[in-house]
Amino acid sequence: MMRTKLSWPSVAGVALLLVAPAVVYPVLVMKVLCFALFACAFNLLLGFTGLLSFGHAAFLGTAAYLTGHALKVWEVPTLVGLILGTVGAAALGWVIGSLAIRRQGIYFAMVTLALAQLVFFVLMQAPFTHGDDGLQGVPRGTLFGIDLTNDYALYYLVVALFVGAFWLIRRTIDSPFGQILKAIRENEPRVVSLGYDVARYKLIAFVLSAALAGLAGATKTLVFNFATLGDAHWHMSGEVVLMTLLGGMGTVFGPVVGAALIVTLQNELAVVAGSLVTVIMGAIFVVCVLAFRRGIVGEGIALYRRMIGEKVG
Amino acid sequence: MSPTEYLRVSDLHAFYGESHILHGIDFTVRRGECVTLLGRNGAGRTTTLRAIMGLTGKRTGSIMLNGREAINLPPHRITQLGVGYCPEERGIYAGLSTEENLLLPPVVGSGGMSVDEIYAMFPNLWERRHSQGTKLSGGEQQMLALARILRTGARLLLLDEISEGLAPVIVQKLADVIRELKQRDYTVLLVEQNFRFAAPLADRMLVVEHGQIVAEIAQHELRQRKDMLQELLGV
Amino acid sequence: MQGQPLPGDAHDPPPILETRGLVKEFRGFIAVNGVDLTVRRGHIHALIGPNGAGKTTCFNLLTKFLEPTRGTIRFKGEDITRAAPQAVARRGMVRSFQISSVFPHLSVRDNVRVALQRELGTSFHFWKSGRTLDSLDARAMELLESVGLEKFATMVAVELPYGRKRALELATTLALDPELMLLDEPTQGMGHEDVDRVMELIKQVSANRTILMVEHNMKVVAGICDRITVLARGAVLAEGDYATVSANPAVIEAYMGAESEDLFGEEPTQATSTRVPATEVVS
Amino acid sequence: QQKISDDVVKVGVLTDMSGIYSDFTGTASAIAAQMAVEDFSKDATVHGKKIEVVSADHQNKADIGAERARAWFDRDKVDVIVELVNTSVALAVMDVAAQKNKLALVSGAASLPITNERCNANTVHWVYDSYGLASGTAKAVVGSGKKNWFFIAADYAAGAAMTNDASRVVTANGGKVVGVAKHPFPTADFSSFLLTAQSSKADVIALANGGQDTITAIKQAAEFGITGSKQTIVPIVLFINDVHALGLKTAQGLTLTEGFYWNRDAKTRAWARRFFEKTKKMPSMAQAGVYSSTLNFLKAVEKTGTDDAATVMKYLKSNEIDDGLFKGKIRADGKFAHDMLLLEVKKPAESTEPWDYYHVRGIIPAEDAALPLSESRCSLVKR
Amino acid sequence: MTEIFGVPLQALMGQLVLGLVNGSFYAVLSLGLAVIFGMLNIINFTHGALYMMGAMFTWMLLEYTGVGYWWSLLLAPVGVGLIGILIERVLLRHVYKLDHLYGLLLTFGLALMIEGLFRHLYGAAGQPYAVPSQLTGALDLGFMFLPKYRAWVIVASLAVCLFTWYMIEKTRLGAYLRAATENAKLTQALGINVPLMVLLTYGFSVGLAGLAGVLAAPTTQVGPLMGSNLLIVVFAVVVIGGMGSILGSVVTGLGLGLVEGLTKVFYAEAASTVVFIAMAIVLMFRPAGLFGREK
């Protein structure tokens, strides 16, 4: 199973994360981690439940603003702020989810997209988001007396959060619950005939995914000290799909790789590509769908299995 | 191949997803001949027809349609070689009226029946021509499915269980239609469960068992090979 | 044509499943038309009939995959006409599908475990380790052995041959230890040897449960079924044990036509009714 | 007396090259900065140290902007970031600049908070802000006798702010607000709002939105025959590039305020023509701002002999600025207070050459175009 | 004068008519989406981009070749249609066999590319396009002055919808199309070149989007962004309408236009959200949509 085969990368990954700030910008790594978490959360839904949500930005954005507002205006402790954001996203996830799971396949994608757009408009008009200005100057605060304004201090908090969440996701995938999710993706009517309430499993998966996406958003606010409308815009929903697709949907590490790639790509394109950024993003999408459906990690695993002469399921 | 030979199927294998249904079917049908495929439920007769039309999943082997290899052609090209297919499930369109259903298939050759001829042959269709296709009774749907391919001038007809679900009188009429078609030098490949219907019509009978042709019986041998048929078809 | 359910005499076991006036219409087309079905505890009960007779639809109605248009369904004395499919399954009525229905990319063992884990009641626990399911492996293996799949336990279900898939499906169904098992054409698409194995299997698992199955293969029906209901055009045409039913002229005409005695009688008879083969209808 | 840090003076142009603001900022802004360097010194040096210009596209994403700013300041030895269109990006980068003690000279973004509640000592807001445009325009227009105002306002923070700022001035100067129609952002169809405005019989229909919305509104106003009627349309934020995009036929008669107009006098014309050579379009006030801010930064470095943020900022704030494009003083809160131009869009017939779009109808004095320090919420303003 | 909830009836009527204008855009676009979905089982995310292209072509025709509005009305949609055919041939072909989510992703990426490209080439603020001289000025409807052009938009799009409806419901070709939508394999077995039909259908539906673009050109700024936001609304329309019938999508489109118009009267701030709220409500009570049958 995944567990045994892929545990060494996790170890290596964590080790890498711990030493990373020595070489790379902590903030950059933190940003990557935020999006990686976002993508993993999304992948939990697409890759392991077979539901394509095209509105996940709603959860990222809502949580980002909630946390930001809580920390800045209500001046709650950092931890509380993070929790608020996550719980808020989960609640929103429950609402959107229970509407969306009434439809399957493409419809599901469209419904989530539309509802996310609704959320976007609400955030846009709500005074506390400060519209275009964005919610700026959110304090990082302290955690157990440690001052988080220090990038390195925050860095290790973010790493901890990410590793924790990542572990939870993998745990979920392997858990009894995850087994049923897999089964649902494979053959829904059969799962029903075995006496499972499929809708509830889908909903829980959706809420879980929303909550973790929320955590990503909350953390992002903490890292950058601001939340902006971009976090809730449907382009963001598209980006997370791209990250997952590029990295390899349904693989545990794919989204992480995808997120890292896209984030760095965007940063670099900022200097070189001039006004063609969106075109390039679009092109990557098309190529992935046409030629590269398994994604980087997916192809990697396939290759690896072929080498050790094992069949690919 | 002999000039009069119209359809030659050799070593035909067909699959639905992973399940391997046809295990090497071999037979030929001569022009103007009526051949019947007999066999138990699930033996693979429908699949044989679907495979000829290119409607199954993967298929291998060879299908010669009066001299043209058709195994790799898409369905509509096969039809345009002069084939008419009447599916087991009838395939009447809910979205189309009876008349639209009737006029749907494009004409693929000369000598097809005119619409009037057809309505003359099946008065019920004339009466119901404006009602939605699937609102027709099972029997009428069956007539419609047959009628619409008679219009196209196809010379080879693949008919799957056309007698089923029809009142005896109509079964009678269908038998007459087939006879008439034979007069007109149509070539007919018939899949039937209803032995009584098929027996008098068929020049030859092929018995399908587990995706293979296990026996061939000519019209005149019927009586002496009765028990063998019993054994193959009965339980 | 309505067949009378035989009066239940003394040594007839009590009914476990009863339907009264069951009707299903699909946009004007009546697939199942007033079926009164009585399945008795411990029986292997066969549902036969020409293609399109309404057998699969009946299954879908009984297991609530379709909402009946009219009529009632009573299972173990309770009315389940409006229950949800998963609820029905939990009460102990589990069905298999006409087209083989496994979880293609799970291992054979995990296929069975999916069914087994329901009993643990931890299926919503996304925080629990997958290892907590290992306790089920022993039972899973037992079940696989019972259908002769133990050698394939770690194989991915996709790679099983058609016949074995059906066996796996059976094992999965058995995992729920249902009181009433509905099998839709369990031998369909199988070679002789497979058929015999499955027959044996069904016989053996029927020990302490009731089985209702759709079957085209008269050999199987004749071999193991205590009771047979013949459907035609959505209605019950006849009911009884094999001898009774196979002797019934209506049945011979409607279904067994081709093997009836006067094989070469000239007069054309009532033909059987065929519409969409369920393989293309259900799913 | 510090020297020039790491032996190079680097100007970073952080702007929107691929998004909705790219027309009046974008790559052309980078060129403007380059021009400033050349005009400052032929061989692009100051005190013998090389002057370099780098540019990047923040894609209107605050996090990408902030990231880029960090990288520039820490790794690439950038000393000042100019342009900064898109307020969320600007505000984010300002904070980074403060952290790293470098400079941010904003000319693209409009939001008032830049020099108000979110002001900091490392930032100058060079060209214009929403308050200045709103109240400045309002005062001038009311002054010209158009008393009754109807607002079509985007229903979010910025829209509300502009509406309030303008309304206050309107009423203060004896005018009257006869109605406000809030529209969701973005809106593709303004006809219903325009109808209401039309029937309100107001003298002025003020558009308190921005970008695409303003353009659409103006275009549809023309369609509904409001343009050219006795009702005046006053878009609060509009750039010459938008007028260019709309075409004079549609835009004629609009009254608006800008911080710079290329065809204002000989100096501006001369510079603008050179800009046109390089970019094939006339400079927007934002692009002019980039030129001006870069140039004055370099002058400050030369005078003070260092690129240390505090020193340079001290110099900039303590000396009058006059580079032929902008003339005024930088206030304590970082607002560059200079005169603004009240403009009216010409009729097609009146335009004598390409990009000759405006009649200059008046000068809005600096004090009218900036939030009075007495009302400022900026921490740098001591009272 | 008569009032409804304190809103003069006149104004109300006015807003409704204007709502109808937007509605007709929704109708034409969702119509195209519905037809494509029916045939290809793909949600065409490029629809917005192609709508934009229609408008851009119109502008280019005028700018570079001096071809005016009326010819563009024909040429631009054809151009867009051809591009659609190209897209189908080169790209979509390859994803039919796959899970239809890939179709969505593919077209999404394509949309990004097209929009990015146009923005790169022609800037973001967009281009001006004047109302054709024959249609300047306004009609006095008694309760409002309706610009002639708006009236034309309503007439034209209703005509197009009617035409499409007629083509699909009443002609031989339409019969093929309906048949193929219902049971592609069998239809092909009856001798109809379904792949070709698919190609043409896509071309046509996309052409519709192009046409909508042309109609929009004089009323909005012709810019790269005009499509993307509109598209999401149209998606909502499609979900509400439920892909059921051709008429379904038209009716839903117009209906929602009216709803929006009303919202602008009573609570303008919600004008952009009302469609989505409507969608949520419909989903709650009729998951398959108003005219939808479960696919």
Ligand SMILES: Nc1ncnc2c1ncn2[C@@H]1O[C@H](COP(=O)(O)OP(=O)(O)OP(=O)(O)O)[C@@H](O)[C@H]1O
């Ligand atoms: N779509 C399908 N998918 C998988 N298996 C199928 C499918 N259609 C048919 N089969 C299987 O193929 C075998 C042959 O089916 P076919 O329809 O050819 O039988 P037949 O000889 O026509 O008998 P009848 O028509 O009376 O059912 C059967 O075992 C059937 O279960």
Ligand SMILES: Nc1ncnc2c1ncn2[C@@H]1O[C@H](COP(=O)(O)OP(=O)(O)OP(=O)(O)O)[C@@H](O)[C@H]1O
């Ligand atoms: N979803 C549906 N919509 C319309 N008609 C249906 C539907 N499902 C089944 N039918 C019709 O109901 C009738 C009974 O179908 P059913 O599948 O129950 O037949 P069956 O007895 O199972 O046949 P088989 O032996 O091929 O499985 C068929 O004529 C079929 O056309």
Ligand SMILES: [Mg+2]
């Ligand atoms: Mg058959």
Ligand SMILES: [Mg+2]
């Ligand atoms: Mg330096």
